[in-house]
Amino acid sequence: MLSVGNTRKGMGEFKVHRVRFFNYVPVGIRCVAYNHQSNRLAVSRVDGTVEIYNLAANSFQEKFFPGHEGRATEALCWAKGQRLFSAGLNGDIIEYDLEKMSVKYSVDGFGGPIWSMAADPSGSYLAIGCEDGSVKLFQVSPDKIQLERTLERQKGRILSLSWHPSGTHIAVGSIDYIAVLDAKSGSTTQKMLMDKRHPGSQRRRCVVWGVAFLSDGTVVSTDSAGMVQFWDSETGTLVQTHPLTSSDVLSIAVAEKEDSLVVGTAEGTIFHFQLIPSRSDGKQSQWVRTKPFQHHTHDVRSVAHSPTALISGGVDAHLVIRPLMEKVEVKNYDAALRKITFPHRRLISCAKKMQLLLFQFPQRLELWRLGATDAAGKNEDILPLSRNAEHLLQLKKKGPENICCSCISPCGSWIAYSTASRFYLYRMNYENNSVSIKRVSKLPKFLSSAFQILFSGDSAMLYVASNQGSLHVIQLLEGSLKHLHTFQPQSGTSEAISLLAVSPDGNWLAAAGMSSGVSIYNLKHLKPHCMVPAYNFPVTALAIAPNTNNLVIAHSDQQVFEFSIPQKQYTDWSRKVQKHGLHYLWLERDTPITHITFHPKRPTHILLHDTYMFCIIDKSMPLPDDKTPLFNQLSLREASENVRRRHAHAFKISKKFQPLLFMDLLDEGTLVAVERPLEDIIAQLPPPIKRKKFGT
Amino acid sequence: MVNLRPRRSCRTLPVRLVVDQGGDEEDSERESSEEERQDVEFPDGDPVAEPMADENEDEVEDDEAPEEVTFASAQAEAKEDERRLRDALRRDKELLKEKRKRREELFTEQKKRKLLPATILEELTTAPQTKVNESSSELKKGNVENENKEKKEEKMFPKRVKKRYMACRLKDQDLIDLRQQAAKGFLQKYLYGRGSNRTTVNKFLSLNNKRLLVKKPAVQFVNNSWGMERKQNAKKFKKQWMHKKKLASRRPNII
Numbered sequence: 001m002l003s004v005g006n007t008r009k010g011m012g013e014f015k016v017h018r019v020r021f022f023n024y025v026p027v028g029i030r031c032v033a034y035n036h037q038s039n040r041l042a043v044s045r046v047d048g049t050v051e052i053y054n055l056a057a058n059s060f061q062e063k064f065f066p067g068h069e070g071r072a073t074e075a076l077c078w079a080k081g082q083r084l085f086s087a088g089l090n091g092d093i094i095e096y097d098l099e100k101m102s103v104k105y106s107v108d109g110f111g112g113p114i115w116s117m118a119a120d121p122s123g124s125y126l127a128i129g130c131e132d133g134s135v136k137l138f139q140v141s142p143d144k145i146q147l148e149r150t151l152e153r154q155k156g157r158i159l160s161l162s163w164h165p166s167g168t169h170i171a172v173g174s175i176d177y178i179a180v181l182d183a184k185s186g187s188t189t190q191k192m193l194m195d196k197r198h199p200g201s202q203r204r205r206c207v208v209w210g211v212a213f214l215s216d217g218t219v220v221s222t223d224s225a226g227m228v229q230f231w232d233s234e235t236g237t238l239v240q241t242h243p244l245t246s247s248d249v250l251s252i253a254v255a256e257k258e259d260s261l262v263v264g265t266a267e268g269t270i271f272h273f274q275l276i277p278s279r280s281d282g283k284q285s286q287w288v289r290t291k292p293f294q295h296h297t298h299d300v301r302s303v304a305h306s307p308t309a310l311i312s313g314g315v316d317a318h319l320v321i322r323p324l325m326e327k328v329e330v331k332n333y334d335a336a337l338r339k340i341t342f343p344h345r346r347l348i349s350c351a352k353k354m355q356l357l358l359f360q361f362p363q364r365l366e367l368w369r370l371g372a373t374d375a376a377g378k379n380e381d382i383l384p385l386s387r388n389a390e391h392l393l394q395l396k397k398k399g400p401e402n403i404c405c406s407c408i409s410p411c412g413s414w415i416a417y418s419t420a421s422r423f424y425l426y427r428m429n430y431e432n433n434s435v436s437i438k439r440v441s442k443l444p445k446f447l448s449s450a451f452q453i454l455f456s457g458d459s460a461m462l463y464v465a466s467n468q469g470s471l472h473v474i475q476l477l478e479g480s481l482k483h484l485h486t487f488q489p490q491s492g493t494s495e496a497i498s499l500l501a502v503s504p505d506g507n508w509l510a511a512a513g514m515s516s517g518v519s520i521y522n523l524k525h526l527k528p529h530c531m532v533p534a535y536n537f538p539v540t541a542l543a544i545a546p547n548t549n550n551l552v553i554a555h556s557d558q559q560v561f562e563f564s565i566p567q568k569q570y571t572d573w574s575r576k577v578q579k580h581g582l583h584y585l586w587l588e589r590d591t592p593i594t595h596i597t598f599h600p601k602r603p604t605h606i607l608l609h610d611t612y613m614f615c616i617i618d619k620s621m622p623l624p625d626d627k628t629p630l631f632n633q634l635s636l637r638e639a640s641e642n643v644r645r646r647h648a649h650a651f652k653i654s655k656k657f658q659p660l661l662f663m664d665l666l667d668e669g670t671l672v673a674v675e676r677p678l679e680d681i682i683a684q685l686p687p688p689i690k691r692k693k694f695g696t
Numbered sequence: 697m698v699n700l701r702p703r704r705s706c707r708t709l710p711v712r713l714v715v716d717q718g719g720d721e722e723d724s725e726r727e728s729s730e731e732e733r734q735d736v737e738f739p740d741g742d743p744v745a746e747p748m749a750d751e752n753e754d755e756v757e758d759d760e761a762p763e764e765v766t767f768a769s770a771q772a773e774a775k776e777d778e779r780r781l782r783d784a785l786r787r788d789k790e791l792l793k794e795k796r797k798r799r800e801e802l803f804t805e806q807k808k809r810k811l812l813p814a815t816i817l818e819e820l821t822t823a824p825q826t827k828v829n830e831s832s833s834e835l836k837k838g839n840v841e842n843e844n845k846e847k848k849e850e851k852m853f854p855k856r857v858k859k860r861y862m863a864c865r866l867k868d869q870d871l872i873d874l875r876q877q878a879a880k881g882f883l884q885k886y887l888y889g890r891g892s893n894r895t896t897v898n899k900f901l902s903l904n905n906k907r908l909l910v911k912k913p914a915v916q917f918v919n920n921s922w923g924m925e926r927k928q929n930a931k932k933f934k935k936q937w938m939h940k941k942k943l944a945s946r947r948p949n950i951i
Contacts, residue, residue, distance in 0.1 A: 072880065089879045091872060113879035131879055157882070204891045224886060247893060248886075266887070297900070299887070683897055683916060687888065690895040696906040 017370050017672040022359050024676050025684045029313030031076035034304040042084055044073045047362055057537045060556035060592055061344040062514055065096055066420055069400035075116050079140050080123025087128055089113040101467045101496040107145055111136055116161040127170055129158025135172055151186035154179055165215040173208030178221050180233045190236045210252035222249035222263050242289055247689045253305040262310045264300030267689045270312045295320040298688045316685055333588045342611045346594050348662040348674055354412035362402040367393035392435045409455035418450040444483050454500040465497035471511055485526040503544040508565050510551050512539040520565055530568045543596035552606055554593040573619050580623045585630040597665050609663040615653045624649040
């Protein structure tokens with residue numbers, strides 16, 4: 001669906017192409033793992049994608065591993081030394097290299113599909129629960145993992161696994177029973193059978209979806225009958241049972257201090273249990289269900305417990321971080337609920353001259369041409385289309401790996417995309433009304449996989465950031481490529497580059513690493529130019545202005561910097577902003593800025609957007625302070641000229657188009673806004689549990 | 697009246713006993729007359745040999761003790777039997793062994809005929825290693841196009857091929873996939889299967905609409921897939937009709 005509307009944007013009137021035909025459906029979350037040392041969250045999705053969120057940096061997604069068709073990840077865990085492992089139904093244990101952003105190796109578990117995996121409290125052993133009922137212990141050595149021994153084989157498939165905090169025993173949950181195994185000898189010390197008379201259908205067996213082992217010997221189990229049960233592993237008896245719902249309770253996570261735990265159900269509710277002292281002297285304590293939270297519509301497949309927050313993720317692809325009020329030190333905006341649904345990276349590229357949009361899906365690329373209108377209208381009008389938007393091309397990926405990044409050249413004649421191991425480049429031809437595509441097969445050897453791809457403004461050069469940290473500059477000729485230069489990483493570490501930006505005149509290239517600063521390269525002389533001073537929050541968007549060659553950087557804590565490349569220092573305006581400070585409402589936004597662009601005729605304007613707003617920063621106007629309202633565009637429009645002159649400030653924000661996935665300036669008077677309403681996403685999700693509401 | 701043959705054995709024994717012991721006079725007289733009679737009746741054979749012959753002859757009555765067989769002879773007989781058995785078994789085993797050997801040879805011959813000539817095998821083992829894993833899974837998926845492209849590329853750029861190969865059996869791959877499918881089936885069955893209380897997204901979202909003051913229609917009000925076949929047929933028919941009309945209008949109308 002596309003409509004063209006007229007909107008007045010501060011100083012300027014634009015025709016806006018509202019694009020709603022990007023059929024983006026985020027993939028459901030399968031596992032969530034929290035790392036205490038680095039305060040990072042690893043999230044794995046159903047298609048095998050693994051994302052790392054930095055919870056300290058405003059929960060920004062800083063690292064991303066594209067998925068693979070063969071991987072059906074069922075478990076994710078952190079081991080000693082910040083190492084990330086995942087295991088899935090294809091039977092392999094995979095280690096991820098967080099520096100080089102690739103898969104280090106995969107080891108076969110030899111037990112069939114792996115259902116669960118947990119690292120022992122010291123982080124030097126990994127236990128996996130397999131389809132054939134065996135629990136295998138792997139030793140984590142500095143460069144590999146090795147099978148050490150197999151514990152006593154159980155009867156059914158091992159669906160959940162938990163280590164005792166001392167590392168001596170392992171509790172496993174299977175179908176209809178829970179067993180406690182001794183890690184040293186491998187024998188079963190205790191077996192607890194589930195009650196067959198549970199409520200619900202008698203024919204289905206009771207599946208233990210989650211277990212947790214506490215240090216006092218209590219085993220907590222969550223099962224498909226909707227109950228959370230506390231067992232004593234010494235005697236093998238049931239101590240407490242909490243029937244929560246009639247549907248399954250799918251996941252459980254315990255805090256490090258073992259005084260609170262969180263469970264997630266198939267109805268989308270998460271329940272918080274706390275250990276409350278039952279006597280006044282605090283000698284005896286009991287587990288009590290305290291708070292339910294309903295932030296999901298579909299099954300909550302995985303939960304995690306950080307020291308201050310409950311983290312949950314499920315089939316509806318929301319990642320919800322719910323800080324606990326009693327654990328939060330300062331009651332400011334940080335204690336608010338965070339719900340991450342939309343991507344923190346740009347998935348859309350735009351060929352401005354040809355009015356083409358390239359949409360990146362995990363398994364294909366789609367090329368669309370925007371519609372056109374001949375009518376003109378006043379403010380807030382919806383203009384009729386004379387030509388509809390056209391779906392020109394669908395490019396399916398080759399091989400089992402998902403697409404990592406993609407780009408279209410500004411003239412629209414080159415499309416490039418990359419998976420984790422291969423690079424693909426296509427030449428496009430538009431004649432009359434048809435599109436023809438031809439693959440460029442003779443690619444140089446070093447172009448194996450890219451983390452970022454960018455074309456120059458005149459579509460003559462291709463810049464590829466590989467995941468070893470090196471940056472390749474390639475010249476595009478009519479039928480072939482010519483490798484001009486490769487920039488090695490400046491800082492000395494081989495760290496992957498997350499963002500690229502090129503100046504419109506083609507002389508400067510800026511590359512942002514994942515934790516190092518932004519490096520700037522001189523393309524005319526093919527030499528490194530300088531490095532922007534490091535900032536402790538990751539970069540979310542990068543762009544170089546025309547003519548002035550000012551680099552505008554947006555960070556995940558919502559700070560915006562402007563760096564002058566020819567002068568190798570921050571601009572005066574940027575220093576002014578830093579001294580004045582940004583408005584508190586600007587800093588409290590919880591989605592990162594993903595795209596920055598500029599107006600060709602107005603050098604003082606910077607256009608940027610995040611998921612819920614679109615802003616034009618006018619550098620010539622005064623900066624707002626905390627007392628003036630930030631979102632005053634609508635009110636100023638009605639006001640008189642005097643009032644407008646007094647109250648207008650530099651940040652002109654519009655919240656008309658929400659949720660925004662992409663916004664760009666096509667030419668002087670036209671904007672394109674790609675929206676993705678949440679209802680359209682929900683309509684394509686798997687079926688949820690039936691809920692009964694009073695009065696319906 | 698049955699004419700029983702006199703029991704010689706009974707008579708001879710008591711005579712011998714009495715004679716040995718030196719018993720009564722009455723017996724001795726009678727015995728002497730009996731002895732004479734006996735001598736007349738049985739001229740040949742001593743009384744010792746008689747019992748065995750007698751036993752063999754009358755098999756009806758066996759009040760006698762079983763025949764005395766010495767231990768040595770019995771052992772010898774038993775050993776003889778065992779040896780015969782063992783020999784028979786050995787012969788059978790050897791026959792089977794021979795059969796098996798012949799079959800194995802036959803199979804190896806067939807295999808040799810099936811395999812490529814030795815020269816090509818040598819070449820393969822010395823050539824660099826590549827990952828055949830990916831190509832096998834691609835083959836299974838039926839992505840023939842991709843495979844052909846890869847092959848083409850490899851043919852055109854032999855210098856580039858310095859990758860590592862890892863061969864795996866397609867049979868094993870089937871096994872792995874079957875288990876994975878079984879695992880996924882289990883998950884589907886328990887979460888979305890018969891006993892799970894699931895509903896469609898449309899119905900789920902319409903719960904909110906039902907409690908509003910102003911009732912709204914369902915989120916997915918129009919079922920776009922309704923009558924799909926008929927719509928497609930109609931489209932096809934329309935195309936054909938327009939084509940026919942075009943042809944008809946081109947042909948000159950001869951009046």
